Amino acid sequence: GENVEQHPSTLSVQEGDSAVIKCTYSDSASNYFPWYKQELGKRPQLIIDIRSNVGEKKDQRIAVTLNKTAKHFSLHITETQPEDSAVYFCAAINSGNTPLVFGKGTRLSVIA
Amino acid sequence: DAGVIQSPRHEVTEMGQEVTLRCKPISGHNSLFWYRQTMMRGLELLIYFNNNVPIDDSGMPEDRFSAKMPNASFSTLKIQPSEPRDSAVYFCAIPIAGGSREQYFGPGTRLTVT
Numbered sequence: 001g002e003n004v005e006q007h008p009s010t011l012s013v014q015e016g017d018s019a020v021i022k023c024t025y026s027d028s029a030s031n032y033f034p035w036y037k038q039e040l041g042k043r044p045q046l047i048i049d050i051r052s053n054v055g056e057k058k059d060q061r062i063a064v065t066l067n068k069t070a071k072h073f074s075l076h077i078t079e080t081q082p083e084d085s086a087v088y089f090c091a092a093i094n095s096g097n098t099p100l101v102f103g104k105g106t107r108l109s110v111i112a
Numbered sequence: 113d114a115g116v117i118q119s120p121r122h123e124v125t126e127m128g129q130e131v132t133l134r135c136k137p138i139s140g141h142n143s144l145f146w147y148r149q150t151m152m153r154g155l156e157l158l159i160y161f162n163n164n165v166p167i168d169d170s171g172m173p174e175d176r177f178s179a180k181m182p183n184a185s186f187s188t189l190k191i192q193p194s195e196p197r198d199s200a201v202y203f204c205a206i207p208i209a210g211g212s213r214e215q216y217f218g219p220g221t222r223l224t225v226t
Contacts, residue, residue: 032213043203043217044155051213089155093213099145099168100205100215102155 002027004092006103014111019077021106023090026071030092033066033073034100038087047088048075080110115139116206116218124224130192133221135204140184145205145215155203161187173198194225 003026013019025033031052036044050057050064050073057064061080066073077084087107091100115138125131135144145160159169161181169179176195181187191198201220208214 034214036217043219045217046214049214099157099160101157104154 002030002092002094002101004090004101004103006090006106008106009104010107010109012109012111013080015080015082017080019075019080019084019108019110021075021088021090021108022072023074023092023103024070024072025092025101027092027094028068028071029094030101032093033064034091034093035062035064035075036089036091036102038089038105040086044089077108080108082110082112084108085110116204116216118202118204118218118221120221121219122222122224124226125194126226127195128193129225130190131194131198131223131225133189133191133202133223135187135189135218137185137206141206142184143207144181144187146179146187146189147203147205147217149201149203149220150199158189158202191223194223196225199224 006023034049035047037047038044048059048062048064050066061078063076087105089105090103093100117136119134142163146158147155148158149155157171159172159179160167164181177191179189201222203217203220205215205217208216
C-alpha cells in the first residue's frame with residue numbers, strides 16, 4: 001500500500017520568510033496529492049492540491065510542486081504570516097473513493 | 113453544502129465504558145471515512161465505507177472497535193470497552209461531490225478515557 005513520508009516534523013521561520021515542506025510517496029499509481037492545514041483544535045482543511053498530470057500549481061502565497069519520477073511533492077509558502085502557523089499534512093491517493101494516506105504532519109511556527 | 117456534523121464534540125468517560133461517536137453528513141454520501149488523530153501517530157485511517165458497505169477495516173485497532181453506516185446520512189463508531197489509549201480526536205470525512213478528490217473533514221470528537 002501507499003506510504004507517505006513528510007519532513008520536517010517542525011519548522012520555525014521568521015515572518016516574511018518562505019517555508020518549504022517536503023513529502024515522498026511510494027505508490028506510483030497515486031495521482032492526487034492534497035495538502036491540509038490544521039489549526040489548533042480544528043479540523044484539517046484543504047488548502048491546495050495537485051494532480052499527477054501537473055508539475056506545479058500556485059494559489060497566491062502557496063504553491064505545490066510534484067516530481068512524479070522521484071515521487072516527491074512539496075508545499076511552498078512565501079511571505080509567511082503569523083496566521084500561517086498550523087500543522088500541515090500532505091497526503092496521496094489514487095482513487096476518489098479511497099482513503100487519503102497522510103504524512104505525519106509538519107508543525108509550522110511563524111515568528112513575528 | 114458538504115458539511116459534516118459529528119457528535120458529541122467532546123466526550124470524557126471512564127475506562128471500561130462504551131463510547132459511541134456519531135457522524136452525519138448534511139448531504140447524504142455513500143462514502144465515508146473514519147480517522148483517528150493522536151500526537152504520536154498522526155492521522156490514521158480506521159475504516160471506510162463505499163455504498164454504505166465497509167471496504168477496509170484493517171485500521172481498526174482491535175475488536176473493541178466497531179463501525180456501522182446504516183444509510184448515506186449516518187455512521188457510528190463504537191468502542192466497547194474503552195481504554196485510556198483510545199484517547200484521541202476522531203474525525204469522519206466524506207468525499208466532495210462532483211468528481212473532486214477532496215475529502216471534507218467533520219469537526220471531530222475529542223475523546224478522553226480516564
